[in-house]
Amino acid sequence: MIVTLTPNPSIDRTVALAGPLVRGGVHRTASAFSQAGGKGVNISRACLSAGVATTAVLPAAGDDPFVADLAAAGIAHRLAPGDGPVRVNLTISEPDGTTTKLNSPGATASPATLDALAATLRSLADEADWIVLAGSLPPGAPARWYADLVAELRTTTTTRIAVDTSDEPLVSLVDRLGPDTAPHLMKPNGEELASFTGADGAALEADPAAAAAAARTLLDRGVTEVLATLGGHGAVLVTADGAWHAIPPPTDVVSTVGAGDSSLFGYLLGGLRQQDPAHRLALAVAYGSAAAGLPGTTIPQPTQVRPDLVVVRALPSPLESDR
Numbered sequence: 001m002i003v004t005l006t007p008n009p010s011i012d013r014t015v016a017l018a019g020p021l022v023r024g025g026v027h028r029t030a031s032a033f034s035q036a037g038g039k040g041v042n043i044s045r046a047c048l049s050a051g052v053a054t055t056a057v058l059p060a061a062g063d064d065p066f067v068a069d070l071a072a073a074g075i076a077h078r079l080a081p082g083d084g085p086v087r088v089n090l091t092i093s094e095p096d097g098t099t100t101k102l103n104s105p106g107a108t109a110s111p112a113t114l115d116a117l118a119a120t121l122r123s124l125a126d127e128a129d130w131i132v133l134a135g136s137l138p139p140g141a142p143a144r145w146y147a148d149l150v151a152e153l154r155t156t157t158t159t160r161i162a163v164d165t166s167d168e169p170l171v172s173l174v175d176r177l178g179p180d181t182a183p184h185l186m187k188p189n190g191e192e193l194a195s196f197t198g199a200d201g202a203a204l205e206a207d208p209a210a211a212a213a214a215a216r217t218l219l220d221r222g223v224t225e226v227l228a229t230l231g232g233h234g235a236v237l238v239t240a241d242g243a244w245h246a247i248p249p250p251t252d253v254v255s256t257v258g259a260g261d262s263s264l265f266g267y268l269l270g271g272l273r274q275q276d277p278a279h280r281l282a283l284a285v286a287y288g289s290a291a292a293g294l295p296g297t298t299i300p301q302p303t304q305v306r307p308d309l310v311v312v313r314a315l316p317s318p319l320e321s322d323r
Ligand SMILES: O=P(O)(O)OC[C@@]1(O)O[C@H](CO)[C@@H](O)[C@@H]1O
Pocket: 008, 010, 012, 037, 038, 039, 042, 089, 101, 103, 134, 135, 136, 137, 166, 257, 258, 259, 260, 261, 297
């Protein structure tokens, strides 16, 4: 089972434009629709369609429309009482695949909500193969909340923990890394790798060897595996056994929202299937590129995922003296 935590879930409203976005212009939209989202929820959705047991943990009132959407989709969930309506995040999709996102802060989380989320995770931890902590933190949560939660879970369960977050919560997590406090898996993108290495995000995405070197700094501080997604440049995987780069198949990009979550799910799925690192990485990139070809936050079905079209190559190991 994969247990996901989404402390700041979102209703993802996608507006598709018939032409390019013009700042200050008036646009007639081609279509608009909403999906229950947030990074952990997207991963639980991917679990459901791939037949992997999952529980999504999140804050929301039982009568929030978000929860009705989750229930209609059949996603098992455990709720902490929410502190306000689930936020609405806006995606603007242009015909050439350019995706602009406007993410709201979300309701301010009370200490009681944060405690309830942590308690629910603790109660599910031992049944899970993976616990995935994903997305931003709501206002009211201290930036170190994920770092504290990982450190605490590491003392109470042996279940593996994956984290995908950004900004201050990521920086706090990285500051706190160590042999007993690190998550087992992290999934930064190029910008996120750059946020704690000081490099340029776009440059890292275009240079898989540099991205692998940045990811390796996390391994040196206790993380077991790093899956770094590099947008159209694919992804790199770094473990104690080596580093690999996967190149995606040519993809007609419709919306990149949910591509990173799909990649993380593909990677976990490969692990549950006992695949070797190169095959896990290929499945991650195949899931991510399938998601990029779908509108809004749509998560691919397994039949839409083509790991056979992904090219994986091993990256040279750095010399010890270079590390
Ligand atoms: O604001 P956060 O929590 O960082 O990201 C939220 C979000 O952009 O992440 C998902 C895509 O990864 C979307 O479903 C959702 O809108």
